[in-house]
Every structure is written in C-alpha cells, then in structure tokens.
Amino acid sequence: MTGLRDSLTRGTLGRLLRHRAFVIGAVLFGTMVLLAVLAPWLGGGDPNKLAVRMRFRPPSWDFPLGTDNLGRSMLSRVLHGGQLSLMIGFWVVVLNASFGVLLGAMAGYFSRLDGPLMRLADALMAFPSVLLAIGIAAALGPSPTTVVIALAVVYIPRTARILRASVLVVRELDYVHSAQVSGASHWHILFRHILPNCMAPLIVQLSFVFAYAVLSEAVLSFLGLGAPPTQPSWGILIAEGRGYIREAWWLTFMPGAAIAFTVLGVNLLGDGLRDVLDPRLKIEQG
Amino acid sequence: MIAYLIKRLVQCIPLLLLVSLLSFGLIKLVPGDPAVVMGGTNATAAEIEVIRKNLGLDRPFHVQILSFYGNLARGDLGRSLMLGQPVRDAIIERLPATIAVALYSMALTLLVGLSIGVLAALRHNTWVDQTAMTVALIGVSLPNFWLGLVLILLFSVHLGWFPTGGYVEPTTSFLGWLRSATLPAVSLAMLQIGLLARITRSAMLEVLRQDYVRTARAKGLSEFAVIGKHAMANVAIPVVTVVGLIFSVLLSGSIIVETVFSVPGMGALLGNAILRRDYPMIQGGLLFVATALMLLNILVDLAYAWFDPRVRVGGAR
Numbered sequence: 032m033t034g035l036r037d038s039l040t041r042g043t044l045g046r047l048l049r050h051r052a053f054v055i056g057a058v059l060f061g062t063m064v065l066l067a068v069l070a071p072w073l074g075g076g077d078p079n080k081l082a083v084r085m086r087f088r089p090p091s092w093d094f095p096l097g098t099d100n101l102g103r104s105m106l107s108r109v110l111h112g113g114q115l116s117l118m119i120g121f122w123v124v125v126l127n128a129s130f131g132v133l134l135g136a137m138a139g140y141f142s143r144l145d146g147p148l149m150r151l152a153d154a155l156m157a158f159p160s161v162l163l164a165i166g167i168a169a170a171l172g173p174s175p176t177t178v179v180i181a182l183a184v185v186y187i188p189r190t191a192r193i194l195r196a197s198v199l200v201v202r203e204l205d206y207v208h209s210a211q212v213s214g215a216s217h218w219h220i221l222f223r224h225i226l227p228n229c230m231a232p233l234i235v236q237l238s239f240v241f242a243y244a245v246l247s248e249a250v251l252s253f254l255g256l257g258a259p260p261t262q263p264s265w266g267i268l269i270a271e272g273r274g275y276i277r278e279a280w281w282l283t284f285m286p287g288a289a290i291a292f293t294v295l296g297v298n299l300l301g302d303g304l305r306d307v308l309d310p311r312l313k314i315e316q317g
Numbered sequence: 318m319i320a321y322l323i324k325r326l327v328q329c330i331p332l333l334l335l336v337s338l339l340s341f342g343l344i345k346l347v348p349g350d351p352a353v354v355m356g357g358t359n360a361t362a363a364e365i366e367v368i369r370k371n372l373g374l375d376r377p378f379h380v381q382i383l384s385f386y387g388n389l390a391r392g393d394l395g396r397s398l399m400l401g402q403p404v405r406d407a408i409i410e411r412l413p414a415t416i417a418v419a420l421y422s423m424a425l426t427l428l429v430g431l432s433i434g435v436l437a438a439l440r441h442n443t444w445v446d447q448t449a450m451t452v453a454l455i456g457v458s459l460p461n462f463w464l465g466l467v468l469i470l471l472f473s474v475h476l477g478w479f480p481t482g483g484y485v486e487p488t489t490s491f492l493g494w495l496r497s498a499t500l501p502a503v504s505l506a507m508l509q510i511g512l513l514a515r516i517t518r519s520a521m522l523e524v525l526r527q528d529y530v531r532t533a534r535a536k537g538l539s540e541f542a543v544i545g546k547h548a549m550a551n552v553a554i555p556v557v558t559v560v561g562l563i564f565s566v567l568l569s570g571s572i573i574v575e576t577v578f579s580v581p582g583m584g585a586l587l588g589n590a591i592l593r594r595d596y597p598m599i600q601g602g603l604l605f606v607a608t609a610l611m612l613l614n615i616l617v618d619l620a621y622a623w624f625d626p627r628v629r630v631g632g633a634r
Binding site: 146150153154156158159160161162165166189192193196231232235239242246249250253254255256269273276277280283284286287290291292294295298299302305 | 328331332335336339343450454455457458459460462463464466467469470474508512515519554555558562565566568569570572573577587588591592599602603606607610611614
C-alpha cells in the first residue's frame with residue numbers, strides 16, 4: 032500500500048538506480064533536457080541566423096547537424112526546437128496527473144458518477160485526438176499555451192479511462208471490502224487503499240502522455256497549427272525539410288531523431304518506474 | 318447484454334447532440350469573421366459576402382442552429398468550399414481508401430503487437446524479452462509522419478521497392494494496392510504495435526503471477542492451454558480497451574500519413590480542409606468520424622463486459 036510515498040525513500044531510489052532501462056532512459060531524457068536548456072550556448076547562437084552561402088551543408092565538423100535551405104545551423108535549430116517541445120510535454124503531464132487521476136478515480140469508485148463522467152469522456156474521445164487538438168487550437172489561436180490546453184483536453188479522458196479500469200477491478204478486491212466494513216471513509220479508501228494499487232498502469236500511461244504530447248506537438252506544428260514559424264520546433268523543422276528530402280535528408284532526419292530520442296528516454300523511464308513502484312513486485316522481492 | 322446495448326445506444330443520443338454541438342460550435346470559435354478567414358487574403362468583399370450567405374452566417378443564431386440540425390436530419394452535412402461538392406459525397410468517395418489502409422494497419426498491429434507482447438512476457442527477463450521490448454519502445458517513440466518520410470527515402474527513393482506516393486484501389490489491382498498501401502500502413506502501425514506489445518506484455522505478466530494460472534499448471538494442463546485459454550482471457554481485458562483506442566489513433570494518424578503519402582482518403586481530405594479553412598468540410602468530417610468512433614466505443618465496452626464478468630456494467634452499487 033506504500034506506492035508513491037515510498038517512491039521518495041532511499042530504498043526505492045536505490046532500486047531505480049539499479050534498473051538498467053530506467054538509468055538508460057534517465058540518461059537519454061536528461062541529456063535531451065540538458066541540451067535544450069543549454070541550447071543558447073551549445074547551438075552556436077541564433078537559430079534563425081541566415082547564411083545563404085552555407086546552404087545545404089551536410090553534417091560536418093563545422094556544422095554537426097548540417098545546414099538548411101537558408102544556411103541556418105541545424106544544430107542550433109534542433110536544440111532550440113527542443114525547448115518548446117519539452118516544455119509542452121511537461122505541462123500536459125501535469126494537467127493529466129491532476130485532472131485525469133481525479134476524474135478516473137471518481138468514475139471508477141463512485142458508480143453514480145461513472146455514467147456521466149465516462150459519457151463526457153466518450154464525447155471527447157469520439158473525436159480523433161489530433162482533430163480535437165486542431166479544433167481547440169483553431170478556436171484559441173495558435174500559441175504554445177493553446178497546444179498545452181488542446182493536448183491536455185485530448186489526453187485527460189484517456190488517462191481517466193485507464194485509471195477507472197484499474198479502480199473498477201481493485202475496488203472489488205477483498206481488502207477494499209474489509210476497509211469498507213471497518214468504516215473507513217470513501218475518500219480514505221480511494222486514496223489510501225485503491226489508488227496506490229493503480230499506480231503502475233497510471234505511470235505507464237503518464238509516460239505515454241508525455242511521449243504523445245511531444246509527438247502531437249510535432250504533428251500540430253507539421254500541419255502549421257502549433258508554434259509560430261519564427262520559433263523553431265521539431266515539427267516545423269520536419270515540415271520545412273520535407274520538400275528537400277531527396278537532396279538534404281538531414282533536414283528531416285535530425286529533428287525526427289531528436290523527437291525519437293526524447294520519447295524513447297521517457298518511455299524507458301516510465302518502464303523503470305513501473306517495475307520498481309509496482310507494489311506486488313515489491314512483495315515478491317521483499 | 319441486449320438491455321445494456323439498448324441502454325448504451327439510448328445514452329448515445331445526448332452524446333451525439335453534444336458532439337454535433339461541438340462541431341457546429343467550431344465555426345463560432347473562429348477568431349474574427351469566419352467568412353473572411355475562409356475567403357483567404359485575396360478574396361474580394363463580394364466573394365466574402367457570397368461565402369457568408371452560402372453558409373447562412375448572415376442569419377440569426379437560432380436560425381443557423383435549427384437549419385444545421387434540420388439538414389443533419391436529412392443527412393446533409395453542407396457543401397465543401399474547396400471542392401464545391403456536398404461534404405457527404407466527398408466523405409463517402411474517400412472513405413474506402415482510409416478504411417482499407419486502417420484495416421491493413423490494424424491487422425499488422427494485432428499480428429505483430431500481440432505476438433511480441435505475449436512472447437516477451439513468456440520469456441520474461443531473457444534476451445527475447447529485452448529485444449522485443451526494445452523494438453516495441455522504438456516503435457512508440459517514432460513520429461509516424463517522420464517515419465513515413467524516412468520509409469519513403471529508404472524504400473522508395475533508394476531501393477525503389479514501393480512508390481513514393483499515390484494510391485491504387487484494391488479492386489483495380491490487389492498487388493498494386495498492397496504496394497501503395499504498405500508504407501502508409503506500416504507508418505501508421507508502428508506506434509500502435511509498440512503500444513499494444515507493451516500493454517499485452519504488462520497484462521500478461523500480471524496474469525501469469527495469479528494463483529489461478531498456477532492452479533491450471535498444477536492440474537497438468539499444457540502450456541498452450543494455460544496461456545491460450547486461461548491467461549489470454551484476462552489479458553484480453555486491457556487489450557480490448559487499447560484496441561478501441563488504436564482505431565481512434567489510426568484515424569487521427571491518417572490525416573498526416575495520408576497527406577505524406579498522397580493517399581486520397583478522408584485523412585488527407587480533412588488535412589487539406591484544415592489548411593484551406595474549409596469549415597463545412599471540417600465540421601462534417603469531424604462529426605462523421607466522431608459518430609463512427611462513438612459506435613466503436615460501445616462495441617469496445619460490450620467486449621469489455623463480455624471478457625470480464627467482474628466489471629458489472631451499468632453499476633450495481
């Protein structure tokens with residue numbers, strides 16, 4: 032029943048640090064975050080600086096990720112693009128972890144709320160995620176904040192649904208019935224006894240949400256609906272490179288690889304957390 | 318089960334109203350004058366006035382909404398600005414290509430995703446598990462439109478195995494269809510394969526720890542019966558939920574993948590409509606896809622109740 036509380040203790044941290052996938056993920060993700068944060072110093076300055084005589088330079092010592100059709104350094108553009116994508120992913124996860132968990136737990140535990148909440152989730156999930164995000168982005172006007180709100184609205188029902196499914200199963204277990212019989216309050220049972228046993232799928236889901244947020248931001252930008260054109264984002268870079276794919280593969284490949292590394296790192300992190308925080312696994316190990 | 322089905326279909330009515338209202342409201346949420354936005358920068362005042370009149374934007378709000386629902390009741394989704402044809406006809410024309418590619422992609426997802434997931438769980442903590450999960454992880458980490466572009470570069474531009482774009486109807490030539498639909502289907506499936514493999518493995522590992530699986534083994538049942546019959550029955554629960562989500566993601570993904578591969582499907586149609594600000598097309602397309610997915614969600618919930626009697630559908634509390 033320890034779940035998240037225990038996650039902060041030294042024992043759990045030790046187990047996480049011995050988990051290979053977690054460590055690889057942490058290093059990958061940490062590196063990408065660090066690169067994005069240090070972009071102004073590592074990337075050789077302004078990502079929009081033109082140098083037309085340097086157009087279409089393949090990756091080399093001078094230009095590690097090559098240059099684009101206007102001679103701009105792809106290293107600088109990819110690193111600066113990361114700042115935006117990672118920030119958006121972070122805020123979408125924060126909103127999911129609060130609203131998705133609350134709504135899913137309530138729907139799973141309180142049968143009366145289940146119908147209305149899940150029908151609302153159905154209405155939102157009836158729209159394909161990218162379409163809904165586009166609709167919201169169109170309404171609010173393109174900006175990074177809009178992307179965060181749009182993606183949060185898209186993924187909260189999905190997080191809620193997955194948590195609800197776990198709560199539905201766990202609430203029927205004997206120890207929960209015992210807690211009910213012993214007079215524990217609903218909220219106590221929900222937060223102390225049920226939710227800690229639903230953490231594993233939730234953590235896997237939140238890692239997916241971050242990954243999807245980074246991927247979806249790229250899709251929105253690729254379609255011209257995300258960040259403004261002056262602010263390089265990974266999606267915009269892929270879209271810009273698409274027209275030159277035959278002569279300059281690096282324009283498309285590099286920003287896509289940056290997305291892939293980031294998302295891979297997050298997924299490995301999520302897996303590590305899942306393995307270590309799963310209470311049943313802990314009992315077996317203990 | 319039939320009572321549940323009827324109940325869900327009835328519940329669908331307010332949901333449909335909500336979804337249609339969201340579609341209708343879309344045009345109201347456009348900042349500024351929608352007619353000006355749709356007309357584009359080169360439109361004259363007269364052209365903008367024509368758009369406004371055609372869409373009924375000059376009429377009072379209550380007349381607009383009544384006429385929207387009146388038309389909807391007759392199956393009229395409006396007229397596309399960029400195509401000049403009814404939205405319904407445009408959707409019907411392009412739907413087969415989207416469904417064909419989505420089904421191809423779904424088949425790939427189920428075949429590869431389930432196999433990888435089950436195999437990884439059965440060979441837990443071995444090199445098989447690690448390799449399978451690495452492949453699955455890479456799958457969920459790639460942006461599908463980027464993967465599409467890389468696949469075009471590799472298999473079309475360099476190796477010449479598949480066309481760089483375009484689409485052949487399966488009725489015209491099945492082999493031609495297979496060649497034209499493989500790269501889009503693979504780009505769409507990669508993410509789903511990874512997702513399904515991870516969920517299947519995770520669910521299978523949970524199930525394999527349960528006492529009833531140990532009992533089944535102790536009874537002397539073959540490994541095939543233990544896994545195929547006893548374990549899979551419980552693995553199916555989370556997997557069914559994911560399959561519902563997969564369809565939704567496949568349809569979303571089709572917007573961009575169909576655009577990248579020039580597949581003349583609904584996704585490309587909607588992608589185009591979004592870029593060209595063809596709001597009647599966007600509204601109609603959204604409503605159509607949303608309705609289809611809503612019915613699919615009911616099927617998923619039915620399958621859910623079918624596989625897991627513990628989940629008391631309808632709420633017994």
